[in-house]
Amino acid sequence: MEHQGDDVTDGRTLVAGVDSSTQSTKVVVCDAETGRVVRTARAPHPDGTEVHPDRWWDAFEQASGSGILDGVSAVAVGGQQHGMVTLDEDDTVVRDALLWNDTRSAAAARDLTAELGGVGAWVDAVGLVPVASFTVTKLRWLAEHEPENAARVARVVLPHDWLTGRILQQGNGFDRWSTDRGDASGTGYWSAADDDYRLDLLERAFGRVIEVPEVLAPAQPAGRTEGGLLVAAGTGDNMGAALGLTLQPGDVVVSLGTSGTVFTPHDSAIRDETGAIAGFADATGHHLPLMCTLNAARVLTAAASMLGVDLTELDRLALKASPGAGGLSLLPYLDGERTPDLPDASGTLSGLTRSNASPENFARCAVEGMLCNLVAGVDALRDKGVEVGRILLIGGAAASLAVREIAPGLFRAPVVVPAPAEYVGVGAARQAAWALSGEQDPPTWALEIDSEYAVRPGDEQAHADVVARYQDLVARMHGV
Numbered sequence: 001m002e003h004q005g006d007d008v009t010d011g012r013t014l015v016a017g018v019d020s021s022t023q024s025t026k027v028v029v030c031d032a033e034t035g036r037v038v039r040t041a042r043a044p045h046p047d048g049t050e051v052h053p054d055r056w057w058d059a060f061e062q063a064s065g066s067g068i069l070d071g072v073s074a075v076a077v078g079g080q081q082h083g084m085v086t087l088d089e090d091d092t093v094v095r096d097a098l099l100w101n102d103t104r105s106a107a108a109a110r111d112l113t114a115e116l117g118g119v120g121a122w123v124d125a126v127g128l129v130p131v132a133s134f135t136v137t138k139l140r141w142l143a144e145h146e147p148e149n150a151a152r153v154a155r156v157v158l159p160h161d162w163l164t165g166r167i168l169q170q171g172n173g174f175d176r177w178s179t180d181r182g183d184a185s186g187t188g189y190w191s192a193a194d195d196d197y198r199l200d201l202l203e204r205a206f207g208r209v210i211e212v213p214e215v216l217a218p219a220q221p222a223g224r225t226e227g228g229l230l231v232a233a234g235t236g237d238n239m240g241a242a243l244g245l246t247l248q249p250g251d252v253v254v255s256l257g258t259s260g261t262v263f264t265p266h267d268s269a270i271r272d273e274t275g276a277i278a279g280f281a282d283a284t285g286h287h288l289p290l291m292c293t294l295n296a297a298r299v300l301t302a303a304a305s306m307l308g309v310d311l312t313e314l315d316r317l318a319l320k321a322s323p324g325a326g327g328l329s330l331l332p333y334l335d336g337e338r339t340p341d342l343p344d345a346s347g348t349l350s351g352l353t354r355s356n357a358s359p360e361n362f363a364r365c366a367v368e369g370m371l372c373n374l375v376a377g378v379d380a381l382r383d384k385g386v387e388v389g390r391i392l393l394i395g396g397a398a399a400s401l402a403v404r405e406i407a408p409g410l411f412r413a414p415v416v417v418p419a420p421a422e423y424v425g426v427g428a429a430r431q432a433a434w435a436l437s438g439e440q441d442p443p444t445w446a447l448e449i450d451s452e453y454a455v456r457p458g459d460e461q462a463h464a465d466v467v468a469r470y471q472d473l474v475a476r477m478h479g480v
């Protein structure tokens, strides 16, 4: 567990945000009025695509064990989206949670899509096209493959719902399971356009209706602990990041964590029958169209490990190579892929010759390949009429200098890197401050920018060539 902070709180009101993401739990304590981060801590999660929810609780306890929550008035949880947490009548966890990056329900996704009448029917119903990530497909998988476990399931919740409930269960504060619009919109059985559950789709997937959490309004508290700590609704991690970044019109976020995501706040639901953009809700009562890949920061860790170097050296090597990596391309589907929907795919290195076979070119094509996978998301938003004024780069791999330098040319937009912070945690803390205030709108917290990277005119053609070669490779290898 790491814990940092200046602990100078001057009698100010403190709020906390918890980011329970794929690889770790981060706890961020902020000044409720200004958003200034005063303490942070983190603890790791086990690797894998299924995990017992108790491991998230262990990580939360570890991260918050050193008094980080002392003096805090309100807390909210931002969690990895879509994970299926099944509970029995007594709220005992039935089986390990299947996470967003678990692809075993790919066949269930295809079956569900066909059964309802195709992609258009799903987009009309819940704003998304089923893929293995979404909870609804995991429920179908469970019903088909583990009937004994399925028979014990009384209710289904998401990772942030479960942690929120578990915090409230520490005293007498728990009275019902709850969620929020943002996370509910990633289940596949709640519609952001209609603001309502589609229990018929849950029944279609699972064979019977089970209990689902109450969907709270953005600033509605989930409850209070016995000790008086207000627990806000919480949300999905991407919705948390959107809230933490205090976005302006034209801002598009690219998050490079375990997943790669591209998203922007929007007034209305965006309809995308290609399935690239999911029509999620945000944490403020509006919408958050979002594209997600299974492969992002860990493409770079894998590339560094193949080269036998650390991430700093990977950056140095990538920046020594020219745009296009001498003709090398990497399709970075190391964990299969979600967008495009290729759950069984693996990575492909293409264009290797004796003259381009260098560590520099390999490092460069890993960065370019990871980013090209996300260019598709930025372009899909553009196709839907979204203005891409600037890209806000966040997540673990936003620390990479090579990513920062290479991204503007590939995205065809200036890139700004906010001051290093855990923005999911900050967003959750902002939601906690909002719920505590009882105000109509969230508190105004300023966003500090660390650095800005412009599109360099000379790079434009070179990067257009890189993207075109990448897209051609996707089409040749996978017909997408």
Ligand SMILES: Nc1ncnc2c1ncn2[C@@H]1O[C@H](COP(=O)(O)OP(=O)(O)O)[C@@H](O)[C@H]1O
Residues within 6 Å of the ligand: 021, 022, 023, 024, 256, 257, 258, 259, 297, 298, 300, 301, 311, 312, 394, 395, 396, 397, 398, 399, 400, 401
């Ligand atoms: N300088 C860097 N370059 C590339 N990747 C990095 C760098 N620093 C951290 N990472 C990677 O970022 C990932 C963690 O990012 P994070 O956004 O915290 O993920 P998550 O929220 O999905 O758990 C790890 O895979 C880590 O190796």
Ligand SMILES: O=C(CO)[C@@H](O)[C@H](O)COP(=O)(O)O
Residues within 6 Å of the ligand: 021, 022, 023, 079, 080, 081, 082, 100, 133, 186, 236, 237, 238, 257, 258, 259, 260, 261, 290, 292
């Ligand atoms: O599935 C999605 C978004 O739809 C992922 O973005 C998860 O929410 C996991 O996020 P990280 O752990 O990578 O932050």
